[in-house]
Amino acid sequence: MVVDLLKNISKCSFCGFCEISCPTRFLAKRNYTPRGRINSIIVFVDLEAKGESLKSEEMLKGIFTCLGCGACKIHCPAGVDIPEAVRSFKAKLNKNSRKVIE
Amino acid sequence: MDIVQEISRIVGKENVSKDPVVLQLHSMDAIKKSGKTNLVVFPENTEQVSKIMKFCYENEIKVYPQGSSTELSGSSIPEDGLVLNLSKMNKIEDISILDGYVITQAGAKLLEIEEKLNDLGFTFPIDPGSLRAATVGGAINTGAGGMKGAKYGTIVDWVLGLEIVTADGRILNIGSKTLKCRQGYYLTKLIVGSEGTLAIVTRAILKIVPMPENMVYGVGIFRSPEDAMEAVLEIKKAKILPAVLEFLDSDLVKAGRDIVQLKEEGDMLLVGIECNFEARDRIAENLKEILRKNALDVEVAKTTKEAEERNLLGLRRAFYPLALKLASQDFGNKKHLVLIEDIAVPVSKLPRVVKDIKACAAKYGFRVLIAGHVGDGNLHPTIWTLLDDSEMMERAEKFYMDVMKIALENEGTISAEHGIGVMKKKGLEMEMSYRKSEYALELMRKIKSIFDPKNILNPGKVI
Amino acid sequence: MIDPSLIVDLLSKNVLETGNPLGVSNEKINNWWKETKIKSRGEWLFFTGMLYQLTPYIESLVSYLEKFENSKIQSILKFARYFRFLAFPTLKLVTPKRSVEESNEILKNIYSLLDSSVEVFYIPELDTYNGILLYDYGDDESFATHAKFVVKKLKEANIKKIVTADPHTTYALKVLYPKFTDADFEVRSYLELINPKKVSKNGEFVIHDPCYYGRYLEISDLVREKLKKTGINYKDVRYSKKLTNCCGGPIEALTPKISKAVAELRAKELGNSKILTMCPICLANLRRVNVDAIDISLVLCNESGRAE
Ligand SMILES: Cc1cc2nc3c(=O)[nH]c(=O)nc-3n(C[C@H](O)[C@H](O)[C@H](O)COP(=O)(O)OP(=O)(O)OC[C@H]3O[C@@H](n4cnc5c(N)ncnc54)[C@H](O)[C@@H]3O)c2cc1C
Ligand code: SF4
Ligand code: SF4
Numbered sequence: 001m002v003v004d005l006l007k008n009i010s011k012c013s014f015c016g017f018c019e020i021s022c023p024t025r026f027l028a029k030r031n032y033t034p035r036g037r038i039n040s041i042i043v044f045v046d047l048e049a050k051g052e053s054l055k056s057e058e059m060l061k062g063i064f065t066c067l068g069c070g071a072c073k074i075h076c077p078a079g080v081d082i083p084e085a086v087r088s089f090k091a092k093l094n095k096n097s098r099k100v101i102e
Numbered sequence: 103m104d105i106v107q108e109i110s111r112i113v114g115k116e117n118v119s120k121d122p123v124v125l126q127l128h129s130m131d132a133i134k135k136s137g138k139t140n141l142v143v144f145p146e147n148t149e150q151v152s153k154i155m156k157f158c159y160e161n162e163i164k165v166y167p168q169g170s171s172t173e174l175s176g177s178s179i180p181e182d183g184l185v186l187n188l189s190k191m192n193k194i195e196d197i198s199i200l201d202g203y204v205i206t207q208a209g210a211k212l213l214e215i216e217e218k219l220n221d222l223g224f225t226f227p228i229d230p231g232s233l234r235a236a237t238v239g240g241a242i243n244t245g246a247g248g249m250k251g252a253k254y255g256t257i258v259d260w261v262l263g264l265e266i267v268t269a270d271g272r273i274l275n276i277g278s279k280t281l282k283c284r285q286g287y288y289l290t291k292l293i294v295g296s297e298g299t300l301a302i303v304t305r306a307i308l309k310i311v312p313m314p315e316n317m318v319y320g321v322g323i324f325r326s327p328e329d330a331m332e333a334v335l336e337i338k339k340a341k342i343l344p345a346v347l348e349f350l351d352s353d354l355v356k357a358g359r360d361i362v363q364l365k366e367e368g369d370m371l372l373v374g375i376e377c378n379f380e381a382r383d384r385i386a387e388n389l390k391e392i393l394r395k396n397a398l399d400v401e402v403a404k405t406t407k408e409a410e411e412r413n414l415l416g417l418r419r420a421f422y423p424l425a426l427k428l429a430s431q432d433f434g435n436k437k438h439l440v441l442i443e444d445i446a447v448p449v450s451k452l453p454r455v456v457k458d459i460k461a462c463a464a465k466y467g468f469r470v471l472i473a474g475h476v477g478d479g480n481l482h483p484t485i486w487t488l489l490d491d492s493e494m495m496e497r498a499e500k501f502y503m504d505v506m507k508i509a510l511e512n513e514g515t516i517s518a519e520h521g522i523g524v525m526k527k528k529g530l531e532m533e534m535s536y537r538k539s540e541y542a543l544e545l546m547r548k549i550k551s552i553f554d555p556k557n558i559l560n561p562g563k564v565i
Numbered sequence: 566m567i568d569p570s571l572i573v574d575l576l577s578k579n580v581l582e583t584g585n586p587l588g589v590s591n592e593k594i595n596n597w598w599k600e601t602k603i604k605s606r607g608e609w610l611f612f613t614g615m616l617y618q619l620t621p622y623i624e625s626l627v628s629y630l631e632k633f634e635n636s637k638i639q640s641i642l643k644f645a646r647y648f649r650f651l652a653f654p655t656l657k658l659v660t661p662k663r664s665v666e667e668s669n670e671i672l673k674n675i676y677s678l679l680d681s682s683v684e685v686f687y688i689p690e691l692d693t694y695n696g697i698l699l700y701d702y703g704d705d706e707s708f709a710t711h712a713k714f715v716v717k718k719l720k721e722a723n724i725k726k727i728v729t730a731d732p733h734t735t736y737a738l739k740v741l742y743p744k745f746t747d748a749d750f751e752v753r754s755y756l757e758l759i760n761p762k763k764v765s766k767n768g769e770f771v772i773h774d775p776c777y778y779g780r781y782l783e784i785s786d787l788v789r790e791k792l793k794k795t796g797i798n799y800k801d802v803r804y805s806k807k808l809t810n811c812c813g814g815p816i817e818a819l820t821p822k823i824s825k826a827v828a829e830l831r832a833k834e835l836g837n838s839k840i841l842t843m844c845p846i847c848l849a850n851l852r853r854v855n856v857d858a859i860d861i862s863l864v865l866c867n868e869s870g871r872a873e
Contacts, residue, residue, distance in 0.1 A: 014131065016170045019235060020213055028189050029142070029144070030124065036127045055122070056121050059123040060566075064566060064569045064702075069776040071809075077423035077426055079426075090703025
């Protein structure tokens with residue numbers, strides 16, 4: 001799963017074109033934007049590959065406040081399927097959510 | 103003293119974050135540089151910014167102003183200290199048709215402003231490719247430009263006035279709502295392009311104009327960049343001032359052939375001329391005739407709608423997605439970077455410069471795509487590299503330096519609109535010494551120290 | 566935010582045990598058809614996916630969750646106990662009768678619109694919750710298990726063509742079920758099949774496209790064609806159709822506060838007109854911020870008493 005996920009999200013160029021469409025961006029912190037969600041997954045996966053774990057309540061919140069609405073996806077020049085990447089990452093966090101926050 | 107507590111007292115707890123992921127996300131940019139910060143702060147008004155700056159000045163805490171971090175020069179990357187993110191200050195406060203301005207807070211995005219203006223039939227004609235993402239504060243501080251540079255210049259020509267907060271927390275209003283304003287030295291224009299090193303921009307008065315009634319678009323495919331430039335000369339001789347005048351090199355056209363249906367391959371010129379609706383036939387005819395003289399293939403659309411339907415702008419718009427796609431085809435899951443260079447040369451030098459850049463890319467083993475705003479001589483040679491491959495990154499840097507050299511040798515400049523940041527500091531030095539004007543750098547350093555005596559504002563950038 | 570794993574655990578447990586996210590048997594909430602003449606044979610099986618029926622109860626649940634949202638993680642255990650206490654009988658007591666009636670009315674209208682356009686039939690025992698919440702929260706495993714259960718029932722009944730009432734059910738059956746199961750039904754939203762007639766409705770409406778119809782299934786233009794046939798006046802805002810913005814509904818159970826703020830943003834874009842919705846979640850969530858919204862089925866039909 002992680003490999004599939006990476007294939008999709010490693011294309012992200014951090015251009016931020018997706019952010020303006022996101023309904024939760026009013027929260028300002030980037031973990032509540034599509035760009036931030038994708039890149040927090042990248043941060044998580046990178047650390048995991050190094051055998052480290054990430055403790056971040058904001059990451060958890062960012063991922064689970066994604067509405068799956070898809071407003072971001074149509075504007076991504078890199079073709080990242082943002083809502084799907086976030087959704088499939090939820091599954092990973094579901095099992096670890098307590099670990100991530102405590 | 104607990105910094106977090108002090109800053110929280112100013113902006114409220116909810117507007118401060120120390121969460122590790124928030125810190126990371128706010129210390130990256132669109133060229134995948136990543137820095138370090140201890141705190142991200144989201145002020146809600148100018149008074150809060152002023153109090154934060156006073157506090158940081160007294161305690162010598164470094165402050166890194168930040169919009170959307172879409173800069174392409176490393177200019178928004180923090181080293182330590184705190185990131186001051188302006189995105190909560192995003193109100194578009196006033197639009198005056200009579201006086202011809204929009205007043206907006208610095209965190210508003212250019213697209214939001216454009217939508218509001220368009221509803222009234224007006225426009226802010228600076229439209230960088232990053233329009234969707236760029237904030238007013240970021241665009242002003244990088245000195246952004248767009249596709250319509252030939253006719254409308256860059257953002258420096260469109261900022262009438264600014265509200266700024268100085269390094270020691272003073273709130274200043276410089277410039278005015280009027281087009282004409284002789285307020286001693288042009289401090290307003292000095293702040294434009296200063297990349298957050300002189301002051302925090304909190305509010306801007308921007309000039310606006312009516313939207314054009316119509317645009318006539320033309321696309322020509324040419325045998326060589328020389329032929330394309332010949333057409334540009336003819337357009338100028340005909341006393342036409344196109345708003346859009348874009349060049350796409352033959353490799354880019356080849357790579358994007360399936361995006362736009364093209365009969366021929368070659369170097370492409372995209373021309374967009376603003377005009378009254380009634381003038382569309384005459385201007386379209388005129389343009390067609392000029393392009394036909396030496397183009398292999400010509401397409402002209404009389405209206406914006408027609409151009410959209412026939413997708414004449416498709417390839418220009420696809421430039422960035424295409425580069426991203428080719429990069430990810432070449433590098434797959436490995437972390438990679440699409441590098442968009444940014445130089446400007448006199449229009450007459452373009453054919454030679456395009457040739458030199460291609461040779462240079464070949465020398466360093468890169469595939470290069472060149473798109474440019476030829477109306478103003480601005481070229482964006484674009485390559486892609488692997489982030490974790492130090493040898494390749496080194497080669498990329500050499501390519502970057504050589505492209506800047508090519509610009510200087512052809513009477514141009516090393517940065518047209520993306521700014522200096524950290525990527526082009528060496529380039530800036532090279533340019534000033536090429537011009538035998540090293541002392542200009544000295545003057546700049548002095549200006550910096552007058553504005554920011556303790557060097558706490560975005561230190562390490564520009565000079 | 567409420568700990569997602571807690572919500573997801575409870576949801577999947579409920580769905581897998583009872584077929585329903587609230588842990589209640591379908592008979593208790595699926596009553597709309599009792600006052601309607603339904604056919605038990607025809608070409609298109611009407612399948613509601615239970616979303617319209619469930620929404621009123623979910624809404625009351627959300628108003629309770631709102632109180633817990635800001636409590637610290639430590640109180641999770643207490644919350645878990647409370648959550649169980651909020652079982653269906655309690656929810657039923659606190660859910661306004663009028664919302665339940667409205668949902669029934671909507672489903673009746675949809676059925677009657679279909680009935681006058683195609684050969685539609687309904688079998689209450691086949692109608693089941695669509696499972697979409699599990700999918701939304703990333704619990705693919707439970708979603709697949711549930712989807713297989715639903716598909717098996719439908720296949721055993723020899724169902725080939727299905728018409729749905731809401732965007733989430735449409736998307737689940739049309740796009741997701743074929744990915745997760747061996748489903749190969751022909752699936753349409755009722756809005757694609759109906760032939761509405763002229764109606765006498767005054768005033769101008771603004772359309773709020775649900776994300777699934779606007780972007781994922783791209784049927785917004787078709788909906789407008791149908792509206793034109795009825796002679797209803799409607800207006801589009803900048804962010805409509807493919808560019809529509811979300812009502813905030815999908816995250817209401819995890820973070821009612823943010824969900825509500827998103828609804829407020831959407832409400833601002835929609836303006837002060839009367840808003841047409843096509844999804845029970847949109848309807849409920851926009852109403853939480855006092856938007857004057859009405860389900861499109863209630864204006865597409867003349868006979869509805871509640872339409873005005
Ligand atoms: C795909 C892509 C295409 C682009 N196309 C163009 C283009 O066509 N033309 C062009 O000119 N640029 C272009 N850019 C570059 C960039 O988007 C623009 O320069 C943009 O204006 C930066 O805005 P930002 O809000 O992201 O600023 P940031 O990147 O956040 O900041 C840029 C600089 O401004 C400073 N800053 C930000 N806000 C403030 C403030 N309020 N007060 C003081 N300093 C501040 C920062 O410290 C930094 O030095 C492009 C970038 C990308 C990724
Ligand atoms: S799908 Fe998620 S990230 Fe994308 S716009 Fe919607 S809420 Fe934002
Ligand atoms: S638009 Fe796509 S590439 Fe750009 S930041 Fe968003 S996810 Fe990344």
